[in-house]
Amino acid sequence: xxxxxxxxxxxxxxxxxxxxxxxxxxxxxxxxxxxxxxxxxxxxxxxxxxxxxxxxxxxxxxxxxxxxxxxxxxxxxxxxxxxxxxxxxxxxxxxxxxxxxxxxxxxxxxxxxxxxxxxxxxxxxxxxxxxxxxxxxxxxxxxxxxxxxxxxxxxxxxxxxxxxxxxxxxxxxxxx
Amino acid sequence: xxxxxxxxxxxxxxxxxxxxxxxxxxxxxxxxxxxxxxxxxxxxxxxxxxxxxxxxxxxxxxxxxxxxxxxxxxxxxxxxxxxxxxxxxxxxxxxxxxxxxxxxxxxxxxxxxxxxxxxxxxxxxxxxxxxxxxxxxxxxxxxxxxxxxxxxxxxxxxxxxxxxxxxxxxxxxxxxxxxxxxxxxxxxxxxxxxxxxxxxxxxxxxxxxxxxxxxxxxxxxxxxxxxxxxxxxxxxxxxxxxxxxxxxxxxxxxxxxxxxxxxxxxxxxxxxxxx
Numbered sequence: 366x367x368x369x370x371x372x373x374x375x376x377x378x379x380x381x382x383x384x385x386x387x388x389x390x391x392x393x394x395x396x397x398x399x400x401x402x403x404x405x406x407x408x409x410x411x412x413x414x415x416x417x418x419x420x421x422x423x424x425x426x427x428x429x430x431x432x433x434x435x436x437x438x439x440x441x442x443x444x445x446x447x448x449x450x451x452x453x454x455x456x457x458x459x460x461x462x463x464x465x466x467x468x469x470x471x472x473x474x475x476x477x478x479x480x481x482x483x484x485x486x487x488x489x490x491x492x493x494x495x496x497x498x499x500x501x502x503x504x505x506x507x508x509x510x511x512x513x514x515x516x517x518x519x520x521x522x523x524x525x526x527x528x529x530x531x532x533x534x535x536x537x538x539x540x541x
Numbered sequence: 542x543x544x545x546x547x548x549x550x551x552x553x554x555x556x557x558x559x560x561x562x563x564x565x566x567x568x569x570x571x572x573x574x575x576x577x578x579x580x581x582x583x584x585x586x587x588x589x590x591x592x593x594x595x596x597x598x599x600x601x602x603x604x605x606x607x608x609x610x611x612x613x614x615x616x617x618x619x620x621x622x623x624x625x626x627x628x629x630x631x632x633x634x635x636x637x638x639x640x641x642x643x644x645x646x647x648x649x650x651x652x653x654x655x656x657x658x659x660x661x662x663x664x665x666x667x668x669x670x671x672x673x674x675x676x677x678x679x680x681x682x683x684x685x686x687x688x689x690x691x692x693x694x695x696x697x698x699x700x701x702x703x704x705x706x707x708x709x710x711x712x713x714x715x716x717x718x719x720x721x722x723x724x725x726x727x728x729x730x731x732x733x734x735x736x737x738x739x740x741x742x743x744x745x746x747x748x749x750x751x752x753x754x755x756x757x758x759x760x761x762x763x764x765x766x767x768x769x770x771x772x773x774x775x776x777x778x779x780x781x782x783x784x785x786x787x788x789x790x791x792x793x794x795x796x797x798x799x800x801x802x803x804x805x806x807x808x809x810x811x812x813x814x815x816x
Contacts, residue, residue, distance in 0.1 A: 466810060
């Protein structure tokens, strides 16, 4: 059975205060806590009983240096192998109120196959500063195939325009 | 050898057009001259060299689109002499800016952004380009990509830089509004592009009506530039604009906290800018 997790209706979102730690529930129990760590974001993933997986990931120059995620979503998971997260930030504003109300959103594949957990894929999903925009629907996760389908109205590849990408997560928690 | 003109204290002014002034350098030397010139303003710098058969040279052509401090070293035979003069700018009127924008394609809406944000101001009281805390220069406060020396001093080129960014938003707006072969009006495109300049989409698709509509759940604080409320938020539901402003305006001075029930909204920005 194909199960699609359309991000627009995903209820697994939470908000965070700058520098403060917030969290979001994992589909199979457990939580992902997140907070700004300087110019990076620190995730603490408590999947099941036992030690949490902790990792710090980078953003880019479109995000204000000390900004914490305003929202984190769990898009999917491969049990014992990987989590697929999407973290959203306010855009770094430019002159003339450019992107003052904008957002920057990243997709990350976090491999937990071994410790420490590590980010095996980072993709810009949406960006006011870089004019990247998902289509509707934009993200579909197929757990059986461990496959992620991304559809952009304006994609991140050079030239923009409609783009699609299919990402298979392998047994190592890496994208193929 | 010495300069007979100009005087070191001379200040030359770019008109609001903008047109650069004639700046004639002349020495009391004889014969062919070489003129090494450098113009600097802040971190911006440009230099070059010119030759004449006589003792005078007009720098107008080489300084066009630049301003700041112009230093010229004249050399005739073994004699040389240097002098520095200032070049300052003049703000255009709103009419001049709008007249220029009317000649630019796909600028609908950008005129209102400039009017609202910059009040057509490109130069400060001292005749130098305005510069924001984050190194945004001129009328369009260009930061990224970093503006050129020309874009900093020539307000028309500065507007061209801003329009390039606005054009990207307009392209995104067209892609959004025309998805699934949907149609839209010129006015909807203008609102969509201006909204996206600030952030986010203006319109939502009303499948029942078969038309793009402004989201009905957004209520704007009309006393601000782009602050508003999602009226689907249980904390906002049923409350008036005045009541929500009374509740929230104390926290407007900083970006909304995670537990805030107000937001910066491109929808409110477009409503404010375009009316």
